[in-house]
Structures are given as C-alpha cells and as structure tokens.
Amino acid sequence: xRVLNVAEKNDAAKNIALCANRGPPNRREGLSQYNxxxxxxxxxxxxxxxxxxxxxxxxxxxxxxxxxxxQWQSCPIVELFDAPLQTICPPNYQNIKRTxxxxxxxxxxxIIWTDCDREGENIGYEVIEVCRAANPRLGPQHVxxxxxxxxxxxxxxxxxxxxxxxxxxxxxxxxxxxxxxxxIGAAFTRLMTMRFREIAxxxxxxxxxxxxxxxxxxxxxxxxxxxxxxxxxxFIREDFWKIKVTHEFKKPEKARVEFHxxxxxxxxxxxxxxxxxxxKERPEATVTGLTEKPKSKxxxxxxxxxxxxxxxxxxLKINAKETMRIAEKLYSQGLISxxxxxxxxxxxxxxxxxxxxxxxxxxxxxxxxxxxxxxGPNPRAGKKSDQAxxxxxxxxxxxxxxxxxxxxxxLIVRHFLATCSGDAKGFETILTIQxxxxxxxxxxLVITERNYLDVYPYDKWEAKTIPHCSVGLKFIPTRIEMAxxxxxxxxxxxxxxxxxxxxxxxxxxxxxxxxxIETIQTRQYAGMNDDxxxxxxxxxxxxxxxxxxxxxxxxxxxxxxxLEASLKDICxxxxxxxxxxxxxxxxxxxxxxxxxxxxxxLRDALDRYTQ
Amino acid sequence: xxxxxNEFRKRNVQVPEEVLAVLHxxxxxxxxxxxxEQRAVELWKNADLRSxxxxxxxxxxxxxxxxxxxxxxxGESLCLQIDSLRDVSRPxxxxxxxxxxxxxxxxxxxxxxxxxxxxxxPTGKRMLLLNLTDGSKDxxxxxxxxIKTLSIDTPPGTKVRLIPPIMFRKGILLLxxxxxxxxxxxxACLQEKFxxxxxxxxxxxxxxxxxxxxxxxxxPPNQATNSVVGxxxxxxxxxxxxxxxxxxxxxxxxxxxxxxNWGEDDPDADAFLAGALDDFDRLSQN
Numbered sequence: 001x002r003v004l005n006v007a008e009k010n011d012a013a014k015n016i017a018l019c020a021n022r023g024p025p026n027r028r029e030g031l032s033q034y035n036x037x038x039x040x041x042x043x044x045x046x047x048x049x050x051x052x053x054x055x056x057x058x059x060x061x062x063x064x065x066x067x068x069x070x071q072w073q074s075c076p077i078v079e080l081f082d083a084p085l086q087t088i089c090p091p092n093y094q095n096i097k098r099t100x101x102x103x104x105x106x107x108x109x110x111i112i113w114t115d116c117d118r119e120g121e122n123i124g125y126e127v128i129e130v131c132r133a134a135n136p137r138l139g140p141q142h143v144x145x146x147x148x149x150x151x152x153x154x155x156x157x158x159x160x161x162x163x164x165x166x167x168x169x170x171x172x173x174x175x176x177x178x179x180x181x182x183x184i185g186a187a188f189t190r191l192m193t194m195r196f197r198e199i200a201x202x203x204x205x206x207x208x209x210x211x212x213x214x215x216x217x218x219x220x221x222x223x224x225x226x227x228x229x230x231x232x233x234x235f236i237r238e239d240f241w242k243i244k245v246t247h248e249f250k251k252p253e254k255a256r257v258e259f260h261x262x263x264x265x266x267x268x269x270x271x272x273x274x275x276x277x278x279x280k281e282r283p284e285a286t287v288t289g290l291t292e293k294p295k296s297k298x299x300x301x302x303x304x305x306x307x308x309x310x311x312x313x314x315x316l317k318i319n320a321k322e323t324m325r326i327a328e329k330l331y332s333q334g335l336i337s338x339x340x341x342x343x344x345x346x347x348x349x350x351x352x353x354x355x356x357x358x359x360x361x362x363x364x365x366x367x368x369x370x371x372x373x374x375x376g377p378n379p380r381a382g383k384k385s386d387q388a389x390x391x392x393x394x395x396x397x398x399x400x401x402x403x404x405x406x407x408x409x410x411l412i413v414r415h416f417l418a419t420c421s422g423d424a425k426g427f428e429t430i431l432t433i434q435x436x437x438x439x440x441x442x443x444x445l446v447i448t449e450r451n452y453l454d455v456y457p458y459d460k461w462e463a464k465t466i467p468h469c470s471v472g473l474k475f476i477p478t479r480i481e482m483a484x485x486x487x488x489x490x491x492x493x494x495x496x497x498x499x500x501x502x503x504x505x506x507x508x509x510x511x512x513x514x515x516x517i518e519t520i521q522t523r524q525y526a527g528m529n530d531d532x533x534x535x536x537x538x539x540x541x542x543x544x545x546x547x548x549x550x551x552x553x554x555x556x557x558x559x560x561x562x563l564e565a566s567l568k569d570i571c572x573x574x575x576x577x578x579x580x581x582x583x584x585x586x587x588x589x590x591x592x593x594x595x596x597x598x599x600x601x602l603r604d605a606l607d608r609y610t611q
Numbered sequence: 612x613x614x615x616x617n618e619f620r621k622r623n624v625q626v627p628e629e630v631l632a633v634l635h636x637x638x639x640x641x642x643x644x645x646x647x648e649q650r651a652v653e654l655w656k657n658a659d660l661r662s663x664x665x666x667x668x669x670x671x672x673x674x675x676x677x678x679x680x681x682x683x684x685x686g687e688s689l690c691l692q693i694d695s696l697r698d699v700s701r702p703x704x705x706x707x708x709x710x711x712x713x714x715x716x717x718x719x720x721x722x723x724x725x726x727x728x729x730x731x732x733p734t735g736k737r738m739l740l741l742n743l744t745d746g747s748k749d750x751x752x753x754x755x756x757x758i759k760t761l762s763i764d765t766p767p768g769t770k771v772r773l774i775p776p777i778m779f780r781k782g783i784l785l786l787x788x789x790x791x792x793x794x795x796x797x798x799a800c801l802q803e804k805f806x807x808x809x810x811x812x813x814x815x816x817x818x819x820x821x822x823x824x825x826x827x828x829x830x831p832p833n834q835a836t837n838s839v840v841g842x843x844x845x846x847x848x849x850x851x852x853x854x855x856x857x858x859x860x861x862x863x864x865x866x867x868x869x870x871x872n873w874g875e876d877d878p879d880a881d882a883f884l885a886g887a888l889d890d891f892d893r894l895s896q897n
Contacts, residue, residue, distance in 0.1 A: 224717065227829060231718055234822075236704045236815045263735035268699040271740060271753050274780045310722045437756070487702050496722025504720055505832045548826060556829055 003044070004107040005053040005146075006100065006127045008114040010035050011332035012151060013055035016113055019156040019334070020051065030054055030103075032095035037103065044160055052103055056096050059119075060126045061087050063182055072190055077596070080187045081589040085179065089130075100127065101134035108137070111144045112166055113159075116388055117340050117511055118571070121145075122174035124166050140165065149389040150337040172577040173570040179581060180563065181216065184588050188214035188595070195599055201610045205539040207523055212539075216560055216588070217508055218523070219547075221516045223555035224501045225526045225534045226544040228493045235489035240265040241272035242485070243279065245433070245440045247477045249467045257466060259433060259440035259477075265485065276482045279435050283480055287473040288439070289432040295445070297424040297461050299452040301382040302391030303415050304344045305510035306503055310496035311415070315458045316407050317532060320495055320514035326408045327392070335398045336412055340511045341389035344382030350390065352377040352420055359413060361397045368455045369417060377420035391419075414455050422451035429466045435480070442466055492533035506561030538609040546605030550598045551591055559587070618648035619655075624690050624772060624794065626655065627671065630663045630746070656770050656796025660692045660746030673748040677782070685777040685784070690794075691743040691750075693769045695805035696761070697814070699753075700738045707811035707822070715828030739763070743771070743784075752784035760793045767805040768798025 007013035017025040017038035025040035038053040069075055069083040089097045104110065110131055114120035124145065132138050145166040146159035192212040196202050206212055245259040266272045301307070305324075312323040327339035346352065356377050359369040382391075394413045401409050429444040444466025447453075453461060493501070495517060502513050520526045525540035536544070547554040563584055569575040595602070612635045619626050626634075638651045645653070676685060698706065708714035739754040739761055754761065755778065772792045778785035812819035 223829075227715065227717060231715065236817060238702050238704060238815070240702075261735070263700065263738070264733060265735070266699050266738060267702060268740055268753075270751075270781060270783060271699055271738065274753070274783055274785065277780060314722065487704070490718050494722060497720065498722070500722040501717060501720050505829075552826055557832070558830070561832060 001047055001049045001109065002107040003042075003049045003051050003109040003111060004100075004103050004131065005051055005111045005113055006124075006131075007053070007055040008120060008123060009057060009332060010055045011329070012113065012115075013038060013053050015151045015332060015334050016156055017051070017053040019151060019153045020053075020160065022153065025051075025053070030095070030099035032057075032093075032099055035096050035099065037099070042160070044163075049109075052107060053113075054099060054103065056100075056114075056123065056127060057093070059123055060093055060096060060100075060130065061089050063087050063178060065182075065186070072194065077187050077190050077194075078589065078592060080190070081183050081585050081592070083183075085182070087129075097130055100130050104131035104135045104138065107135070109142045109144065110138050111146055111160075111163065113146050113148075115340070116147055116149065116338065118170050118174050118509070119511060121167055121170040122178075125168070125171040128166070147388075148338075149341075150395055151332065151334040152395055169573055170571050173567045176570060176577045176581055176584075177563075177567055180584050180588070183585065184216045184592075185214060187588075187592050191592070191596060191599070192602070196603070196606065202539075202606065205524060205537075205610070213523060214543075215516075215519060216563070217512070217516050218519045218525070219543075219555055220505070220507050220557040220560050221498070221502060222520045222525045222536065222540050223544055223557070224498060225493055225520070226536045226541055226555070228490065228534075229536050229541070232489040232492065237489070238267055238487045239269070240267050240485050240487065241269055242266070242483055243272065243276055243438070243440075244479075244481050244483050245285070245435070245477045246479045246481075247285070247475065249469070251467075252469065253465075253467045255465055255467045257431070257442045259431075259442045262439040262441060272482060275438060276480075279438060279480055282436050283476055285433040285435045285440075285475055285477050287431065287469045287471050288434045290429065290469060290471060291432075292427055292429045295426055295428040297426075297453070297459065299380055299418050299421060299423050300415055300456070300459075301344045301380050302346055302419050303393070303412065304342050304382075304384065304391055305340050306342075306499060306513070307344070307415075308339065308392055308412070309499055309514060311411060311458065312408060313495040313499075313532075316404075316411060318404055318408065319517075319528075320499065321518040322404070323408060324514050326405050327412075330398075330405065330409055330412075335395055335409060337391075337393050337395060338389045339392050341392060342384050342386040342510055343389055343391050344384050346379050346381070346391060352379065355393060355395070356417065356420060358396045359394065359417065361399070362413075365414065365417060365455050368421075372417060372421050375422075378422065379420045392416075411458075414458075418452040418456035421455065422449070424451050424453045424461055425449040426461075426463070429468070431466050431469065433477075435477070492529070492531075492535060494533050495528075498534060505557035506564050507557050509564070539606065542606035542609035543602070545608070546602030547595070549601040549605060550595050554591060554595075559591075614648045615651045618652055622652065622794070623688075623792075624652075624770075625688060626690065630655070630660075633663050653796075656794060657768065657798060658796075659768060659798045659801055660744060662746075664746045671745045671747045673745045673750055676779070677748060677750060680782055682779055684775075685773075685779050686775045688775060689745070689773040689777075691745050691771055691773060692798075693765060693767060693771060694742045694744055694749070694801060695767055695810050696739050696741045696763070696765060697807070697810050698737055698763055699740045700736065701734050703811045703814050704817075707808060707815065707817065710808045710811065711819075711823050713822055713825060713828060716831055717829055741786075750784060751782070752786050755785040756787040758786060758788045758791055760788070760791070763807065765793070766797035767801035768796055770794040770796045 005016070007016055014036070017040060020042055021040035025038040028037050028039065030037045034057060035055045040051050040053070042049050042051045063085045064070065065080065066084045066086050069080065075083070110128065112124035112127060114123045114127070128143055143166065144163040146163060148155040148159040189211055192214060193206070193210070196212055197206060197210060202212070242265040243261045247257055247259070249255045249257060308327065309320040309323055312318045313320055324339065327336065330336045331339055353373060353376070356369050356373050360366045360373070362369065392412055393416045394409070398409055424447060426445055426447040429446070430441055431444070432439060432441045444464050445462070446465070447461060447463050453459060498517060499513050502508055502516070508516050520540070521528065524537050525543065526534050526536045529535055544555045553559050566575060566580045566584065570577055570580055612631060615631060615635055634651045634655055637654060638647055641650070643650045672687060672689060676682070697703065705714065736757055737754065739758070741752045743750050743752055772794055773784070773786070774790050774792060777790050808819060812822070
C-alpha cells in the first residue's frame with residue numbers, strides 16, 4: 001500500500017516524517033527544489049504502508065476572474081460581483097503541482113497534513129483536487145485528514161491512529177471569504193484607481209503596481225487607527241487641581257509617605273483653593289483606618305495567539321506579523337505547539353509535568369522548573385477553547401536559538417512556566433487619614449511570595465512600605481500642598497491596542513490580525529511612529545473620511561464582523577456557502593453602487609488631505 | 612396678599628415684599644387648579660427670579676453677604692434659584708461627549724492586560740458646583756459633602772432654601788445635605804439656556820454645533836458575533852460502513868482520544884528525537 005502524505009511546508013513535512021519514522025527517512029528530489037519528498041515505512045492500523053511525504057508551500061491554487069473580465073476596461077465594474085471565476089495554479093507553483101500529480105498516480109491513499117486551522121483545511125482541499133484529477137481512484141474513502149497540534153512523535157502517531165475525513169465546511173468558509181475578498185477588493189480597487197490615478201497629487205500614494213487598493217478587512221482596521229487619531233485631535237485639555245499630603249514618619253518607623261486625596265482632583269481652581277485653605281488652617285491629621293488585607297497578583301492565563309501577539313509587541317517590540325512567522329517556524333521544528341489557537345485552558349491530564357521537566361535543562365530557568373515540578377504544575381484556567389488546539393506551549397528545551405527566535409521562544413517558555421506556577425501573594429495596607437473633613441490615603445504593599453514573578457519579568461509588582469500606625473494617631477503632616485495638572489488625550493494605538501480592538505469587534509481571526517495590520521502599513525494607509533504607535537497617513541485619512549461621507553458603515557467594523565460571523569456559521573454547519581456568498585455579495589454590491597454614485601465625496605476628502 | 616405670605620411661610624420660604632407684590636398682581640384674576648395662594652407659590656417656583664427685579668438691582672440679603680467676603684459663616688436662611696450646575700469632580704469634555712452621545716467606547720480599549728478593560732480614570736465622589744441667584748445677585752455654591760437631593764439632572768430654575776449655618780469662603784458657599792432643602796420648580800427658558808451640554812460646551816469653548824454634527828461613535832460590538840469558533844466538527848456519519856484500506860475509527864472515539872492522548876508519553880521517541888533532529892539537519896543540507 002502506498003500512501004501520499006502532504007504537509008503545508010517543507011519544514012513540516014520533514015519533521016513529521018522524522019517523527020513518524022523515528023529516524024531520518026529516505027529523501028529524494030521532487031520537481032520543485034523547495035519541496036522534497038521523504039519516504040519511509042509505517043504501519044497504519046495493522047497495514048504495512050510505504051509513506052510518501054511531501055509538501056506544498058502554502059496555497060497551491062488561486063482564484064481569479066475569467067480572462068475576459070481581467071482587463072479593467074472590459075466590463076462595468078459592478079459586474080465583478082457576479083462575474084465567473086476560475087481556479088488556476090500560478091506558474092511558480094506548477095512544479096509542486098506536477099510533483100503531487102506524479103506521486104499521486106502511484107498511491108492508493110492520501111493523507112492531508114496541512115496546519116490544522118481554516119486555511120490549512122482549505123489548502124488540503126486544493127491538494128485533494130489536484131491529486132484526484134491525476135488519480136481519480138482517490139475517492140472519498142481514500143482521502144484522510146491528520147489532526148495534530150504539535151509536531152512530536154506522540155502527536156504524529158496519534159494522528160495516524162485517528163485519521164478522519166477532511167471537513168469540507170471549513171474549506172468552504174475559506175473559499176467563501178477568499179471569493180468575497182477577491183470580488184470586493186477588485187471592484188473597489190478598480191473604481192478608485194480608474195477614477196484617481198490620473199490625478200497628479202495622488203500619484204505618490206499609488207502602490208508599486210500603480211493601484212489605489214481596498215480590502216474589506218483592512219479598511220475597518222484602518223478605521224480604528226483614524227478614529228483614535230481624530231479623538232486625539234478633537235480632545236480638549238482641562239486644568240485640574242489636587243491636594244497632596246506628604247509626611248515624614250519617625251515612629252513607628254522611619255518612612256516618607258505620600259498620601260492621595262480621596263477626591264482625586266477637582267476641575268475648579270477656586271473650589272480646590274477653598275478646601276486647601278481649610279486644611280491649612282487646621283492641618284492636624286488623624287489616622288482613621290489602617291486596613292491590611294491579603295492581595296494576590298494572578299499568574300497569567302495560558303497563552304493563545306492574541307496574547308502572544310500582544311505580549312511580543314509590547315514587551316519584545318516585535319510586530320505581530322514577524323512574531324507569527326517566528327512562531328510558525330518554531331512549530332515546524334517541533335519546539336512549540338501550534339501557534340494559532342484561541343484556547344486558553346489546558347485539558348485535564350495534559351501531561352504538564354513532562355513539559356515542565358523539559359525545561360529543567362535550561363541554565364536560566366531550570367531551577368525554577370525543577371522547583372515547579374516538585375510543587376506540581378497548576379495552570380490557571382481561561383474560558384475559551386476552539387476545540388482544536390491547546391494553548392501555546394513549549395515542547396522541549398531549545399538551546400540553539402538566536403536573535404528574535406530565541407526571544408519569542410523564551411517568552412513562550414516563561415509564560416508557560418508562569419501559568420503553571422502560583423499567583424504572587426502579599427499584603428496590601430491602606431492607611432487613611434483625615435484632615436478636617438477631607439480624607440487622604442496611602443497604599444503599601446508587602447510581597448510575601450513572588451512565585452510566578454520569579455520566572456516572568458514581564459509583570460511588575462513593586463513593594464512599598466507604609467508604617468504601621470495605630471488608629472487615632474494624630475500628627476501634623478510635613479507638607480500639604482496644592483498641585484495643578486492637565487488632562488491629556490488618549491494615546492495613539494499601539495499594535496497591541498489595535499489587536500484588542502480587532503478582537504473585540506470581530507475583525508479578522510487569530511490567524512489574520514497580524515496580516516491586516518501589516519497590509520495597512522504596506523499600502524501606506526497608516527504607519528508606525530517611533531513610539532511603535534499607529535498614525536494614519538494622509539491617504540488613509542482621506543479614504544476613511546471619504547467613505548464615511550458616502551456610507552459610514554464602510555470604515556466601521558460592523559459590516560466585516562457580520563461577514564466573519566457568517567463564515568463561522570459556515571464552519572459550524574449552520575449556514576451554507578452559497579447563501580452567505582449571495583447575501584454578502586448583495587450587501588457589498590449595494591455599497592459599491594452607492595460609492596460609485598457618490599465618488600465625488602471620496603475625491604473631495606482625498607483632495608482635502610493631499611493638498 | 613397676606614394669604615400668599617402665609618402660604619410661603621408654611622413652607623418656610625422667605626420671599627421679599629417686592630416679589631410678593633408682583634406675584635399677587637400676576638395671580639389675581641387668573642384661573643387655575645388649587646387656591647390662589649397655592650397657585651402663587653407654583654408661579655414663583657416656576658418663574659425666573661430675575662423677572663421679579665426687572666426694574667432695578669435691588670438690595671437683597673445676598674448683596675450684604677457678597678460685600679463681606681471675610682465672613683466664614685452665614686447665619687441666615689436664603690431662598691435662591693439654581694441657574695446652572697456642573698460636576699467639577701470629573702473632566703467636562705468626557706461629560707459633554709456622553710451628554711450628546713458622542714463618547715466612543717473604543718477609546719477605553721487597551722491591549723495591556725494589566726489595565727482593567729473598559730475602565731476610565733478613577734474619580735472621587737461627585738462635587739456639584741452651583742450657580743445660584745436670588746434674582747438680583749448671583750453666588751456660587753459647592754457641594755462640600757454629597758447632597759442626595761441634588762443631581763446633575765436637577766433642572767435649571769429649581770428653587771432651594773439654604774439652611775444656616777452655612778460655611779462661606781472666598782465668595783463660595785460650602786453646602787452639606789444639612790444646609791439645603793430643595794423646594795422644586797423649573798424654568799423652561801433657563802433649562803434651554805443652561806442645558807448641561809451648553810454649560811459644558813461654553814466652559815470648554817467648544818463648538819457644540821460641530822460636535823453634534825459629527826458622526827456618532829462606533830457602537831459596541833454585538834456580543835453574539837464574538838463566540839469562539841469551533842474548528843472540530845461532528846464527523847463521519849457513515850464512517851463505519853466504508854470499505855477502505857484503513858479500519859476507520861469512530862469520530863467520537865477521536866474526540867475521546869484527543870483529550871487523553873494529547874500528551875501521551877512516548878519517552879523512547881523523545882529521547883531519540885532529541886538527537887535525531889540535529890543529525891538530520893546535518894545530513895540534509897536543507
């Protein structure tokens with residue numbers, strides 16, 4: 001029995017073969033120099049099989065309009081919403097396709113080993129389509145899906161013991177999305193480019209293909225950036241005043257304590273002065289309360305994709321796209337589990353002790369891991385699960401990494417060890433004093449057990465001492481003063497803020513956030529400033545303003561989040577692809593016609609910003 | 612006229628003679644629900660006190676108080692009208708945005724797990740700053756301790772009785788709940804002129820018109836769209852019936868296996884793999 005196995009990239013194919021074979025497989029060349037073929041023997045359910053393992057390099061096929069619609073002048077743009085499409089294999093992947101066809105002809109079974117997420121399922125169906133065309137005997141009973149969340153011997157063997165048919169619904173959801181993106185993107189891009197490319201002052205803003213392009217996911221992402229920018233420019237600063245009390249304690253211990261006003265601040269100077277005068281006249285302070293209560297700082301939740309992206313962006317200053325590229329690489333090498341996951345809870349009996357043990361070898365966190373092993377890992381449980389993959393975690397110790405790969409790997413390990421360890425514990429003391437009718441308080445913190453903080457430098461918890469005064473103690477504060485301040489506008493969006501907004505409003509999935517964020521930058525609609533925060537570019541502002549004038553829904557998240565929700569419905573079998581396609585095409589066609597009719601508003605807005 | 616005076620006295624409200632005279636004039640001959648005296652009181656409650664002093668700026672109790680700024684306590688009762696009020700414990704800009712429904716919640720979203728999501732900055736207890744008048748002179752009062760009978764929605768034109776002893780400093784009255792009794796009433800033209808949004812906008816020098824004309828904020832997401840996607844679906848209805856090269860496992864068995872086998876120990880494989888990858892990389896020149 002010969003079985004063809006196809007993975008999503010060469011790295012994965014190589015390592016999966018290695019894991020299944022428990023040793024280096026035989027390697028031979030395919031027709032594509034980047035996708036090798038690995039052969040080995042394996043027993044599947046008692047049957048002896050020759051396993052032929054190869055790979056594609058991501059999507060093998062793409063969709064485009066039929067040739068008669070590809071020319072921009074060929075049809076009224078609105079027809080793109082209904083024009084026929086065809087599936088083709090791009091020239092640089094022809095060799096991969098021929099390799100699959102050649103190998104498929106000699107095999108009786110096909111197993112799909114693409115990444116276990118939506119795109120992976122869709123790529124799997126492309127592989128099936130190509131192989132079946134070459135070898136029609138590969139019918140539904142002969143095509144299988146391997147399910148795995150990490151590239152390790154146990155996961156690979158497990159996958160082979162539990163093969164299932166591929167899930168067409170998931171592939172359909174992806175096909176639906178990509179068709180919509182093609183039609184919507186093409187229609188709006190043609191509209192804008194054809195109307196505006198001759199205008200001299202817009203020329204610097206066309207991309208390298210000379211296009212002014214549009215995507216229905218990037219646009220709401222850009223919308224968030226513009227919205228925040230506008231909030232900041234509209235913001236009106238206000239002066240405020242507050243009273244600060246400082247005291248140098250000598251007894252019971254020497255300490256300098258700053259008290260905060262319970263009123264926090266007042267936005268009228270006279271009111272604050274009045275109260276300040278009263279306090280200065282009778283400045284004697286009386287301790288009215290000293291409460292001490294246990295306080296803990298929670299260890300982090302198990303890591304999902306969004307957390308990884310946000311943490312890497314904030315702490316390591318690595319942007320999301322790069323983080324995911326590195327994570328994919330670490331996964332293909334069998335160092336971490338599958339990095340695209342929405343799960344933040346570990347299943348019971350997950351085998352955590354073994355995973356912790358792998359990290360004992362580290363000279364940096366080995367001691368912590370050793371200690372954790374003795375105490376027993378106790379992960380915090382989140383509430384989300386995508387039923388497909390566990391939270392992101394390290395699989396084994398990796399001593400030979402360098403640069404950003406090393407830093408991302410380290411983040412994942414430290415986060416994993418932290419989540420399995422214990423919350424940091426301490427005591428919080430709140431000292432309250434009263435001066436005339438005003439109350440002031442100071443907070444102290446004593447940390448009794450650092451626990452997870454010892455392995456997780458990304459969280460800060462700082463101790464602060466407060467003297468233990470007794471209630472009723474009276475003193476004259478060393479200093480009572482009135483200070484002024486001013487409110488400030490919110491900050492520009494950081495990448496991690498933008499990801500949080502996209503997640504909140506349902507734009508994109510954990511697999512695509514990073515991509516959309518990158519796209520708005522490569523199209524120059526927005527850029528990152530020196531502080532790693534997003535500002536909209538002039539053309540970005542013009543586009544959002546212009547489309548807002550036509551139909552506010554375009555730059556708002558609702559349209560797209562509805563689309564994403566419908567895609568979920570296809571995945572979960574609640575709706576079928578044809579219905580969703582028709583509904584969304586009708587939606588966007590309507591908006592397109594509106595935009596076309598009111599294109600002058602877009603022109604006006606772009607002019608305003610590009611003068 | 613004496614009856615009107617008594618009606619007021621019953622409510623502990625001191626009304627100057629000039630005002631009583633005007634009220635008496637207005638009310639006699641008019642029709643309405645209730646006795647003449649009751650209607651007089653209602654008329655007073657819902658009138659702008661300034662309208663009683665159109666001719667001249669009379670000398671009222673407030674005149675004396677305002678002249679003598681060094682006193683720290685007022686010993687007499689005062690019947691005043693609230694022209695406008697605002698909350699000085701919070702920024703006016705955010706208050707204004709919320710009143711005209713232009714506050715976008717997205718401004719509170721942050722990617723920092725440390726900060727509690729959707730919480731704006733901490734504030735202390737409320738402090739209302741009132742602009743009061745007796746019809747002739749104006750004075751400000753601050754809510755020194757929270758007064759439950761007042762709120763940001765208390766309508767302009769509301770009549771209040773201030774009860775001594777009242778603290779007084781730098782020209783402002785300091786009020787606690789014991790210092791004030793809200794009589795009631797409202798005045799339409801004052802409500803219009805001193806609506807919260809106008810009070811806040813004028814304080815900030817903001818273009819209220821432009822703000823109101825701007826697009827309403829991005830609405831919060833529909834919660835239903837954010838449920839977590841399930842990749843793994845119910846599989847294989849006819850799995851058991853298929854003739855094929857592999858004995859097909861039951862879809863449910865897979866689900867059960869997932870939970871258990873996801874970390875199944877395979878120590879030999881691990882030990883092997885630890886060295887194997889390195890060897891393989893060396894051998895494979897990839």
